[in-house]
Amino acid sequence: MSQHPDSDSSSDSFSEGEAxxxxxxxxxxxxxxxxxxxxxxxxxxxxxxxxxxxxxxxxDVILVGDSVSTxxxxxxxxxxxxxxxMLYHTxxxxxxxxxxxxxxxxxxxxxxxxADEALRNAGRMVKEAGAEAVKLEGGRVVxxxxxxxxxxxxxxxxxxGLTPQSIHKFGTYQVRARDEEEADELRRDAQRLEEAGxxxxxxxxxxxxxxxxxxxxxxxxxxxxxxxGGCDGQILVSHDMLGICTRFNPRFVRVYANLAKxxxxxxxxxxxDVRASEFPxxxxxx
Ligand code: KIV
Numbered sequence: 001m002s003q004h005p006d007s008d009s010s011s012d013s014f015s016e017g018e019a020x021x022x023x024x025x026x027x028x029x030x031x032x033x034x035x036x037x038x039x040x041x042x043x044x045x046x047x048x049x050x051x052x053x054x055x056x057x058x059x060d061v062i063l064v065g066d067s068v069s070t071x072x073x074x075x076x077x078x079x080x081x082x083x084x085x086m087l088y089h090t091x092x093x094x095x096x097x098x099x100x101x102x103x104x105x106x107x108x109x110x111x112x113x114x115a116d117e118a119l120r121n122a123g124r125m126v127k128e129a130g131a132e133a134v135k136l137e138g139g140r141v142v143x144x145x146x147x148x149x150x151x152x153x154x155x156x157x158x159x160x161g162l163t164p165q166s167i168h169k170f171g172t173y174q175v176r177a178r179d180e181e182e183a184d185e186l187r188r189d190a191q192r193l194e195e196a197g198x199x200x201x202x203x204x205x206x207x208x209x210x211x212x213x214x215x216x217x218x219x220x221x222x223x224x225x226x227x228x229g230g231c232d233g234q235i236l237v238s239h240d241m242l243g244i245c246t247r248f249n250p251r252f253v254r255v256y257a258n259l260a261k262x263x264x265x266x267x268x269x270x271x272x273d274v275r276a277s278e279f280p281x282x283x284x285x286x
Contacts, residue, residue, distance in 0.1 A: 040233025051096030094130035104131035139189020150197035226252030
């Protein structure tokens with residue numbers, strides 16, 4: 001399925017309504033998709049097998065999110081995720097991906113202390129783990145750092161609205177920017193991120209009308225999560241939409257499968273078979 005980013009394929013550019021292009025996804029391709037009005041599909045992955053499946057399904061962007069904390073590590077927040085965790089999971093994901101753009105989250109405190117440290121950590125994510133871009137949270141506060149990272153050749157995705165790394169400041173995972181003051185800040189943050197050179201912005205859990213307005217106001221693709229249908233694309237946490245993680249079920253998650261139930265049933269069936277000496281059979285033995 002994979003092709004070199006510059007190689008010719010059935011289409012050189014997107015036409016209205018075209019949903020899928022087999023070429024390797026690049027940051028430029030995402031910009032073209034915004035211009036052509038082709039919605040961008042993004043999902044998270046944290047390991048090789050899941051990344052392979054998500055990529056083979058034609059999802060455009062795979063985010064190695066710091067949601068790894070809640071999904072894989074059984075934690076309540078993302079704040080304790082380390083660079084080493086993210087490097088490890090990004091390495092696994094990268095091995096499974098041929099077409100999608102692989103974006104890795106920079107974890108909390110890996111980019112806030114100084115731009116130099118942010119550069120070093122963004123560089124590690126690309127050089128050691130194979131990420132093709134990094135994502136970090138915040139607007140004006142991180143804009144200069146974003147500029148420095150972009151200037152050395154690493155694409156940056158911004159993240160505004162509900163920024164989970166700031167959960168202890170917010171005190172809640174509720175919808176952000178409902179009041180005009182915070183909405184205005186968000187509008188300004190989006191502008192600053194665009195000026196700083198981000199290739200895309202994730203907007204998490206903000207009112208749909210505001211998300212649609214911000215999406216129109218910037219030239220870079222805006223990927224929404226709990227931000228309504230007016231964004232250029234959508235992202236969900238894979239384990240949520242697969243119904244594997246069921247303890248977190250906000251209304252913005254559409255659950256496409258009920259894998260927790262199926263997996264549980266399969267595990268129970270296996271345990272019953274072993275206990276009843278029904279596994280393995282003669283055919284399953286050597
Ligand atoms: O960490 C993550 O999975 C994310 C998405 C929710 C956008 O940042």
